[in-house]
Structure formats: structure tokens, C-alpha cells
Amino acid sequence: MDDTYQVIVVGGGFAGMTAAEQLGRKGVRVLLIDANNYHQFQPLLYQVAASQIGVSAVARPLRSVFRSTKSVRVLTAEVTAIDSATRTVTTIDGSQYQSKILVVAAGAVPNFFNTPGAEEHAYPLYSVADATRLSTALTTALDRADRAKAGRADVVVVGGGPTGVETAGALAENIKYLVPKYFSSGLAARCRVHLVDMLPNVLMPFSAKSQAYTRDRLIKLGVQLHMGQGVTEVRADGVTLADGTIIPAQIVVWAGGLKAGKIIADSGLPQGKGGRIDVLPDLTVPGAEGVYVLGDAANITDATGAKLPQLGSVAEQSGKWAARNIHADLTGGTRQPFFYWDKGYMAMVGRGAAVAELGRKRIQLQGPLAFLSWLGVHLALLPGTQQKVRALSSWLTGYVIHSPSHVVVGRPD
Ligand SMILES: Cc1cc2nc3c(=O)[nH]c(=O)nc-3n(C[C@H](O)[C@H](O)[C@H](O)COP(=O)(O)OP(=O)(O)OC[C@H]3O[C@@H](n4cnc5c(N)ncnc54)[C@H](O)[C@@H]3O)c2cc1C
Numbered sequence: 216m217d218d219t220y221q222v223i224v225v226g227g228g229f230a231g232m233t234a235a236e237q238l239g240r241k242g243v244r245v246l247l248i249d250a251n252n253y254h255q256f257q258p259l260l261y262q263v264a265a266s267q268i269g270v271s272a273v274a275r276p277l278r279s280v281f282r283s284t285k286s287v288r289v290l291t292a293e294v295t296a297i298d299s300a301t302r303t304v305t306t307i308d309g310s311q312y313q314s315k316i317l318v319v320a321a322g323a324v325p326n327f328f329n330t331p332g333a334e335e336h337a338y339p340l341y342s343v344a345d346a347t348r349l350s351t352a353l354t355t356a357l358d359r360a361d362r363a364k365a366g367r368a369d370v371v372v373v374g375g376g377p378t379g380v381e382t383a384g385a386l387a388e389n390i391k392y393l394v395p396k397y398f399s400s401g402l403a404a405r406c407r408v409h410l411v412d413m414l415p416n417v418l419m420p421f422s423a424k425s426q427a428y429t430r431d432r433l434i435k436l437g438v439q440l441h442m443g444q445g446v447t448e449v450r451a452d453g454v455t456l457a458d459g460t461i462i463p464a465q466i467v468v469w470a471g472g473l474k475a476g477k478i479i480a481d482s483g484l485p486q487g488k489g490g491r492i493d494v495l496p497d498l499t500v501p502g503a504e505g506v507y508v509l510g511d512a513a514n515i516t517d518a519t520g521a522k523l524p525q526l527g528s529v530a531e532q533s534g535k536w537a538a539r540n541i542h543a544d545l546t547g548g549t550r551q552p553f554f555y556w557d558k559g560y561m562a563m564v565g566r567g568a569a570v571a572e573l574g575r576k577r578i579q580l581q582g583p584l585a586f587l588s589w590l591g592v593h594l595a596l597l598p599g600t601q602q603k604v605r606a607l608s609s610w611l612t613g614y615v616i617h618s619p620s621h622v623v624v625g626r627p628d
Pocket residue numbers: 225226227228229230231248249250251253254255256257258259260261292293294295320321322323340341342377378476478509510511512525526527528529530531561
């Protein structure tokens with residue numbers, strides 16, 4: 216048992232990494248545990264899946280992030296259990312670590328909502344591993360379709376939120392611009408991208424104007440929209456919709472929702488919506504002394520009473536705020552309720568097109584200006600200079616000359 220840490224942080228995503236960075240700056244002894252040895256930038260995973268950028272643009276080694284922060288130790292290990300009463304975590308090799316404060320920032324996992332066949336046949340998009348698996352599957356499907364007479368590489372994307380819209384847009388662009396360039400003639404005309412959601416429109420939290428713009432752009436890119444239709448089954452050869460329609464497809468992408476992961480479900484902490492932990496406005500868990508839950512693992516209500524969505528900006532800001540409160544805990548100060556600075560949201564719909572609703576006032580942008588804002592914001596958010604340079608160079612080659620800068624090697628049949 217190693218008990219020399221003041222704080223243990225489980226998860227090196229936006230929330231956990233930011234909390235550890237802030238605490239490290241104050242000299243707090245932190246143990247940061249993540250199953251991966253890198254931080255993954257989820258907002259660009261769909262671009263990895265579409266072979267638009269490489270893995271090295273979205274994954275940053277955690278040891279490199281903390282190389283100069285001597286009070287933070289990075290441990291690569293899967294956490295298998297959390298004991299919130301004693302603030303002890305157990306890792307997959309049976310080691311146990313205990314501390315005065317425990318920060319649970321383990322993110323979420325895909326929620327298949329018990330849809331038959333979804334877990335077995337659909338490709339989720341929540342991690343670097345998911346994105347590379349999907350990228351390989353897409354390339355393999357194209358290679359296979361290229362070999363066969365009248366072969367197809369159709370994709371169904373389930374979920375019309377930002378992830379589903381961005382993924383469908385990127386894949387449709389590949390079919391429109393790259394497939395005719397690199398595969399046999401006629402293949403692009405046979406390939407379809409479908410976007411399905413049980414809700415009546417795409418991007419439901421956005422304004423009607425942004426939704427209309429997005430629908431229009433997707434249709435122009437060739438995406439077939441099936442809104443107001445739930446998926447009742449995912450099959451090896453496509454999906455079945457609630458009205459019995461079958462959409463045949465070689466690949467089904469699942470962007471249909473998230474829930475808390477197993478260690479959270481087994482933690483004994485009180486679970487709320489989506490299996491996430493309901494936290495107090497100061498980001499601690501009621502009845503669990505010294506336990507903070509942040510980011511996608513938590514249902515956060517901020518100081519103004521607003522229920523916050525599962526977003527990178529919420530996770531990052533909750534990490535920063537929790538670090539302040541933890542420092543107060545350790546130095547005899549008083550915790551403050553979390554105040555979220557709402558910067559709005561945005562979604563890209565292919566090259567030169569995006570929608571953005573900025574700030575609390577939701578200032579609306581559509582088209583090239585929103586696209587440039589999207590690029591700027593994501594470039595600024597990407598952690599690490601090397602990651603920024605790699606993403607920028609891929610975007611330049613991808614968006615300017617439509618050249619796939621990342622060759623993906625599909626698994627041979
Ligand atoms: C495809 C996609 C696109 C998105 N696009 C946007 C966007 O454009 N804008 C935006 O604001 N938000 C976006 N989001 C949401 C945003 O990425 C998340 O809200 C944010 O990443 C949550 O941060 P987090 O730190 O809570 O969790 P994560 O970033 O998920 O980090 C959790 C960490 O915990 C680790 N972990 C999990 N379980 C264990 C375990 N048992 N043991 C050890 N380590 C563990 C994981 O490896 C991971 O590193 C997107 C999400 C996805 C999936």
C-alpha cells in the first residue's frame with residue numbers, strides 16, 4: 216500500500232488531467248492513474264476514424280504533460296475498484312493506493328441502450344482505440360468493395376448529435392472527394408452514408424437555423440437522413456428501424472449516447488441520470504467525505520442551478536475548479552460552488568461548413584466563419600504544441616487539396 220499521495224486522480228482526460236495540472240502547480244502530491252499512457256482528445260476522434268488526421272495529433276503522452284511537474288506521478292494502470300469510504304483505488308494488478316482526497320474523472324462509456332446487436336456489430340467512437348478500429352474497418356470495407364463487382368461500402372451512423380453529424384459529414388466527404396480519386400470508377404456512386412436518430416432533427420440542442428443549415432449541408436454531401444426513427448436492431452449487415460425498414464450497410468457507427476463506466480457503477484456512490492454520480496455544486500459527492508467526481512462521470516449542477524452537459528469545456532473547467540476546492544480542503548480554506556463559463560458549442564459539417572452558437576447569448580454563426588472558428592477553437596484546445604502542428608498540417612492538406620494524409624492499413628481478409 217502506497218499512501219504518500221495527498222490526492223489520487225482516476226482518469227487523465229480533460230477533467231482529471233486539468234485537476235492534476237493545477238494541483239501539481241501548487242506542489243500537491245498527486246497520483247494520476249489512467250488505463251492509457253496518453254490523454255486523448257475526443258472531439259477529433261471522428262477525424263482519426265475518417266483518416267483525416269493521425270493518432271499522434273489527438274493523443275498526448277501523460278508523462279510528457281507532467282514531465283516538469285515533480286509532485287505529480289503518472290501511473291498507467293486500469294483501475295478495477297474504488298472504495299469511496301476509504302478513498303482507496305485498486306488497479307488491475309491488485310495494487311492499492313489510498314489518499315486523503317479521491318478525484319474520480321474516469322469519463323464515460325458508450326450507451327447502447329440495450330439495442331439488440333449494437334454492442335456486437337456497431338463501432339462506437341469514444342476512444343483512440345475505437346477510432347483506429349473504425350478507421351481500419353472503413354478502409355477494409357472500401358478495399359473489399361473495390362475488388363467486388365458492384366461492391367459497396369455503405370455506412371449507417373446512429374445518433375444525430377454533434378458526434379454523429381461530424382462523423383457522417385466527414386465520411387460523406389471522403390466518398391465524394393477521395394474515393395473517386397483512389398478507388399475504381401463507379402465505387403463512390405454506389406456508396407451511401409445514412410444518419411439515423413429517433414429525435415426529429417439533427418443537433419437537437421442547437422437553434423432551428425443551425426439545424427436547418429446542417430441538414431442542408433449533409434444532404435448536399437449526399438448523406439441520407441432518417442430522423443424520427445429509432446434503431447431497433449443492429450445486424451451484421453445493417454440496421455433495422457422502428458418501422459421495420461432495413462438499411463443495409465457494411466459499417467454501423469454508434470454515436471448514440473454515453474453512460475458511466477463499470478468502476479463508477481460498482482463504486483457504491485449514488486448514481487443519477489446516465490449512471491453518472493450526482494455531485495454537489497462544489498463537485499464533491501454527498502455523504503462521501505473527500506471524494507470529487509468530475510467531467511463525464513458526473514451530473515454537475517453549477518452555482519447558478521444550471522444542469523451542465525457532458526462537454527470537454529465542462530470537464531476541463533470542473534477539473535480546474537475542483538483543484539481549487541481540493542487546495543482549500545488541504546489548507547483549511549472553504550470550498551466554493553462551481554461556476555461554469557458557458558462558451559457555447561459548435562459542430563463541423565464537412566470542409567468549409569460548420570455551425571457555432573457562442574457564449575451564453577448563443578451568438579449564431581453558420582458557414583465558413585463558423586468553420587474557421589471551429590478550426591481555431593479546436594486548435595487552441597488541443598493539448599500540446601506537436602499535436603497542434605500535426606492537426607494543422609493534416610487540415611491544410613485535407614481541406615485544401617483533398618489528399619488523405621493518413622494511410623490506414625486495413626486488416627487483410
Ligand atoms: C467523439 C466525441 C466528440 C466530442 N466532441 C466534443 C466537442 O466538439 N466539444 C466538446 O466540448 N466536447 C466534445 N465531446 C465531449 C468531451 O470530449 C467529453 O465531455 C470530455 O472528454 C470528458 O472529459 P473527462 O475527463 O470527463 O473524460 P474522458 O476525456 O473520457 O477521460 C476519461 C479518462 O479516464 C480513463 N479511464 C476510464 N476508466 C478508467 C479506469 N477504469 N482505469 C483507469 N483509467 C480509466 C480513460 O482512459 C480516459 O483517459 C466529444 C466526445 C466524443 C466521444
